[in-house]
Amino acid sequence: MEHTTSPSCAGLSGSPRAGAPAPPLAAFIGTSASSVLVALFTFASGVLIARALGPAARGEYGAVILLAQLAATIGCLSFFDGAIVVLRAGAERLRPLLPGMAAAALCLWAATSAVLVAVLWLAGPGRGGLTFGQGALFSVLIVLEYLAAQLFSAAERSQMRFGLVNLSRVAGPAILCLLLGAVLLAGPERAGLPLVLSLLLLSRLPVLLVWLARYGGALAGAPRRSFVAASGWTGLRLHPALVLGALAGQMDRLIAVAIWPADLLGQYFVASAAVGAGYGVISTAMSIVLLPYLAGLDRAARRARIAQVVRMTLLASAGAVAAGAAILPAAVPLLFGAGFAPAAGLSLGLLAALAPLPLRAVAVEAARARGRFWPPVEIALVSIAVMAAGYALSGYVRPRQLILALGLATLLSALAGFLRLCRDGDLPADRTLLPGRADIARLAALPRRILARGGAG
Numbered sequence: 195m196e197h198t199t200s201p202s203c204a205g206l207s208g209s210p211r212a213g214a215p216a217p218p219l220a221a222f223i224g225t226s227a228s229s230v231l232v233a234l235f236t237f238a239s240g241v242l243i244a245r246a247l248g249p250a251a252r253g254e255y256g257a258v259i260l261l262a263q264l265a266a267t268i269g270c271l272s273f274f275d276g277a278i279v280v281l282r283a284g285a286e287r288l289r290p291l292l293p294g295m296a297a298a299a300l301c302l303w304a305a306t307s308a309v310l311v312a313v314l315w316l317a318g319p320g321r322g323g324l325t326f327g328q329g330a331l332f333s334v335l336i337v338l339e340y341l342a343a344q345l346f347s348a349a350e351r352s353q354m355r356f357g358l359v360n361l362s363r364v365a366g367p368a369i370l371c372l373l374l375g376a377v378l379l380a381g382p383e384r385a386g387l388p389l390v391l392s393l394l395l396l397s398r399l400p401v402l403l404v405w406l407a408r409y410g411g412a413l414a415g416a417p418r419r420s421f422v423a424a425s426g427w428t429g430l431r432l433h434p435a436l437v438l439g440a441l442a443g444q445m446d447r448l449i450a451v452a453i454w455p456a457d458l459l460g461q462y463f464v465a466s467a468a469v470g471a472g473y474g475v476i477s478t479a480m481s482i483v484l485l486p487y488l489a490g491l492d493r494a495a496r497r498a499r500i501a502q503v504v505r506m507t508l509l510a511s512a513g514a515v516a517a518g519a520a521i522l523p524a525a526v527p528l529l530f531g532a533g534f535a536p537a538a539g540l541s542l543g544l545l546a547a548l549a550p551l552p553l554r555a556v557a558v559e560a561a562r563a564r565g566r567f568w569p570p571v572e573i574a575l576v577s578i579a580v581m582a583a584g585y586a587l588s589g590y591v592r593p594r595q596l597i598l599a600l601g602l603a604t605l606l607s608a609l610a611g612f613l614r615l616c617r618d619g620d621l622p623a624d625r626t627l628l629p630g631r632a633d634i635a636r637l638a639a640l641p642r643r644i645l646a647r648g649g650a651g
Contacts, residue, residue, distance in 0.1 A: 228360035233471045235367035240467040242374035244460075244530040246385035253459030255387055257451045258329060259394075260444060262310065262336035267440045269306025270341060273298050274348040275436070276429030280421065281352035288349060292409060294417035295348065298426070299341045306341075307334040324387055332391045339398050346405035358408075362401040370397035435567050438574035439558075442607070445581045446600045449590055462593060464530050465540035468522060472514045473551050493619060500560050500621050505629040506637050507552045518545040540593055547601030550608040557611025560620060569614045577607040 244252050277295055281288065311330045324332075343362060350359050373393040377385050441448070450462050491499065522545065526538040554573060561569035584590065584599030615621035 228364050229474070231364045232367060233474050235364065235371055237467065237471040239367050239370045239374060240464070241529045242371060242378060243390055244464050244534055246374060246378060246390055247387060247460075248531075249458075249460035249464075249533055250456040251387045251460070252463060253454075253456040253461075254324060255390060256447070256459065256463035258324070258332055258391065259336065260447055260451060261313070262333040263340060264440060264444060264448070265306055265310045265313075265333070266337040266340040268437050269309070269337070270302055270344060270429075271426065272429035272433040272436050273302060273426055274344045274429070275432050276427070277421075277425040278348050278352050279428050279432075280424045281348075286421075288352060289409075289412040290415075291418055291421045292349065292412045293415035294419070294422040294425075295345050296413040297417045298422055299345045303334075303338050303341050306337050310334065310337065328388055332388075332395070335395055339395065339402065342402055342405075343398070346402070346409060349409060358401065358405065362405075365401050366398045369400065370394060373397060432567065435570045435574070438571055438578065442574035442577035442581075442603075445578060445603070446596055449581070449585060449596065453590060458593070461534060461537040462540060464526070464534050464537040465544050468526055468530075468537070468541045469518065469544040469548060472518060473511075473548050496564075496620060497622055500556070500615065501626045502633070503556055503560075504553070504621070504627050505633045507556050508627075509629050509633060509637050511549055511552050515545060515549055518542075540597070543594060543597040544600070547597050548604055549601075550604045554604060554608035554611055557608060557615060560615055561611070564618075564620070566618075569611060572614060573607045573611045576610045577603040580606055 243255060247255060274295070277291075281291070310333050314326065314330050314333065347359050347362065350356070370393060373396065374385075374390070377389065377393070447463070447466065450459055454462070519542065522541045523538050526541055527535040530537065558570045558573060561567075580603035581599055584595065584602070588595040588599075590596040590599070612621060616623045621627075
């Protein structure tokens with residue numbers, strides 16, 4: 195549900211300028227640990243939202259969040275990614291450049307909001323109790339908070355400071371859980387879609403206010419035009435990969451929003467939340483903690499490290515599938531409520547369909563570690579093409595048709611990424627990709643190492 199850090203930003207923010215030290219391991223461990231907390235709190239808030247709203251309103255809630263965040267991701271034009279690159283490559287101080295970043299954020303918000311409101315107007319009234327005015331208002335406010343978070347996060351990460359960035363990712367869903375819990379304790383009948391969306395916006399304010407206290411005095415002033423132009427141009431060069439990756443990652447839900455009734459949509463969003471939490475933790479642990487070390491390694495060391503990450507990812511994904519198959523059928527209706535019993539079956543299908551997702555993340559991050567932006571584009575295009583072909587053949591009238599196409603798209607796009615790594619000489623296509631006992635022991639020790647590093651940090 196939260197997308198405060200784009201993948202390309204995550205890869206580029208650690209690109210040190212000449213003479214700057216590489217980011218410490220503690221930063222990557224802390225980011226990974228915070229990602230685990232984000233997954234847990236996001237899952238918990240998803241349970242509370244489902245219980246507060248029921249299937250139909252839950253579907254509308256998911257549609258509002260999905261469309262607003264996708265619009266913000268596309269509408270930001272990767273400007274803040276470009277700003278990080280420019281700031282890390284130069285020697286200028288951050289604060290004199292903040293007015294330009296703030297002005298760009300306001301312009302991007304105005305343009306994105308105008309397009310989003312027009313799309314909502316053409317789409318017609320909502321299906322879960324929102325009027326057009328309510329849907330438009332909540333959507334533009336979600337975009338505003340997203341761009342504000344991107345601005346401040348870029349400022350922090352350009353200085354290799356990750357504390358508030360990680361706090362912002364955890365605090366939002368944690369505060370949302372507390373607010374939703376208080377509403378449900380007061381009486382489920384008090385909850386409704388407008389109230390839940392208001393609580394979502396409110397949950398993101400505290401960290402934004404902390405950031406505003408830190409940087410607010412520097413936001414006003416004349417923008418540095420050369421910096422804005424350089425950041426915008428750099429961002430535009432990075433943007434196609436980000437847009438295609440976002441579309442590929444959310445293609446199934448975008449199609450579902452367009453063609454399915456609200457109650458079925460709510461069941462699908464709940465199943466996606468139940469399955470996505472586990473795979474999200476695996477992908478984050480592999481891409482953020484381990485893969486940044488690929489940058490700067492010679493070819494032999496890089497090949498060995500990628501092969502090791504692949505083996506550990508295979509083990510982690512197999513463990514996630516086994517655990518999910520045992521837990522989800524009973525856990526989904528128990529946690530989300532009896533009204534979401536159909537989501538249990540959908541979650542098992544998604545569990546299998548998304549099994550190659552962590553491996554696809556490895557292929558993407560391995561390419562980014564070498565500064566290559568075409569492989570992620572290629573991976574996204576394969577996924578989008580398969581999903582489009584599936585729609586042309588079936589129309590996705592039944593959920594199982596969509597889930598089958600999603601599984602095929604995830605598998606083929608992951609294979610495309612690994613074939614590219616093999617062709618580029620970054621991955622050995624031999625038995626070294628098969629997990630062994632040492633990999634099992636290393637994976638089992640990873641949680642202990644994360645806790646030890648977190649305590650030391």
